[in-house]
Amino acid sequence: QVQLQESGPGLVKASETLSLTCTVSGGSIRNYYWNWIRQTPGKGLEWIGYISYSGNTKYDPSLRGRVTISVDTSKDQFSLKMTSVTAADTAVYYCARLRGYYDRGGYWIEDRGPLDYWGQGTLVAVAS
Amino acid sequence: DIQMTQSPSSLSASIGDRVTITCRASQTISSHLHWYQHRPGEAPKLLIFAASTLESDVPSRFSGSGSGTEFTLTITGLRLEDFATYFCQQTYSNPRTFGQGTKLDFK
Numbered sequence: 001q002v003q004l005q006e007s008g009p010g011l012v013k014a015s016e017t018l019s020l021t022c023t024v025s026g027g028s029i030r031n032y033y034w035n036w037i038r039q040t041p042g043k044g045l046e047w048i049g050y051i052s053y054s055g056n057t058k059y060d061p062s063l064r065g066r067v068t069i070s071v072d073t074s075k076d077q078f079s080l081k082m083t084s085v086t087a088a089d090t091a092v093y094y095c096a097r098l099r100g101y102y103d104r105g106g107y108w109i110e111d112r113g114p115l116d117y118w119g120q121g122t123l124v125a126v127a128s
Numbered sequence: 129d130i131q132m133t134q135s136p137s138s139l140s141a142s143i144g145d146r147v148t149i150t151c152r153a154s155q156t157i158s159s160h161l162h163w164y165q166h167r168p169g170e171a172p173k174l175l176i177f178a179a180s181t182l183e184s185d186v187p188s189r190f191s192g193s194g195s196g197t198e199f200t201l202t203i204t205g206l207r208l209e210d211f212a213t214y215f216c217q218q219t220y221s222n223p224r225t226f227g228q229g230t231k232l233d234f235k
Contacts, residue, residue, distance in 0.1 A: 004171075044215075044226060044227075044228045044229060045215060045217075045226035045229070046226070047217075047223050047224040047225065047226070058222050060222070060223035061222075061223065062129075062223065094171075094172070096172075098219075101177060101178060101181075103159065103178060104159070104178075109160075109178075111219075112160050112219040112220065113177065113219065114162035114174050114177035114178075114183075114217075114219070115162070115164070115172070115174060115217070116174045116177075116183070117171075117174075118171040118172045118173075119171055120169070120170065120171045121171070
């Protein structure tokens with residue numbers, strides 16, 4: 001059974017850097033895409049970005065270059081760094097695995113698949 | 129960005145009921161639409177992917193349909209464990225966006 005677990009500080013000071021790590025167990029980090037998502041009462045669920053097992057990344061453009069996602073395949077971990085945080089970055093942060101699938105035409109959809117395993121989430125508060 | 133409008137935002141129902149939740153995309157997303165269930169304190173769970181494919185180990189009372197811009201999740205024969213929040217997600221384009229969620233509770 002694949003499990004994901006987020007870890008990192010629960011409190012970050014405004015203007016500093018938020019750092020979280022997601023540890024994957026019960027399965028390999030290879031051959032999947034690894035995502036970060038956050039949830040706030042006001043905005044709901046927001047996709048932050050993903051990294052492939054080979055290191056290709058895509059981010060939400062609205063985060064304006066503040067975000068970096070990295071992967072350490074030797075430790076089966078991937079990480080999120082978000083710089084210059086403000087109170088608006090206070091949220092529950094989730095990590096999740098993206099799985100590819102075959103569409104109705106038999107084509108392999110590698111990076112548009114569903115998030116088939118999620119962590120339980122970790123609350124990060126930004127203190128002003 | 130593609131906006132995902134999910135309705136209703138909340139829904140009251142009873143054990144055994146049939147309920148339908150709708151997700152509308154602001155532009156076509158083909159079938160790149162997935163549905164999740166989220167219970168408080170738990171990790172979200174994938175129910176349906178590619179609009180209509182049931183994830184393994186998900187009960188057959190859950191079903192999904194739609195393509196293009198309009199999608200539905202139907203639960204037939206509600207059980208106690210189904211009272212939770214449901215949300216959709218499009219993966220057609222970046223940024224990936226989610227519906228606002230539908231909270232299903234007891235009538």
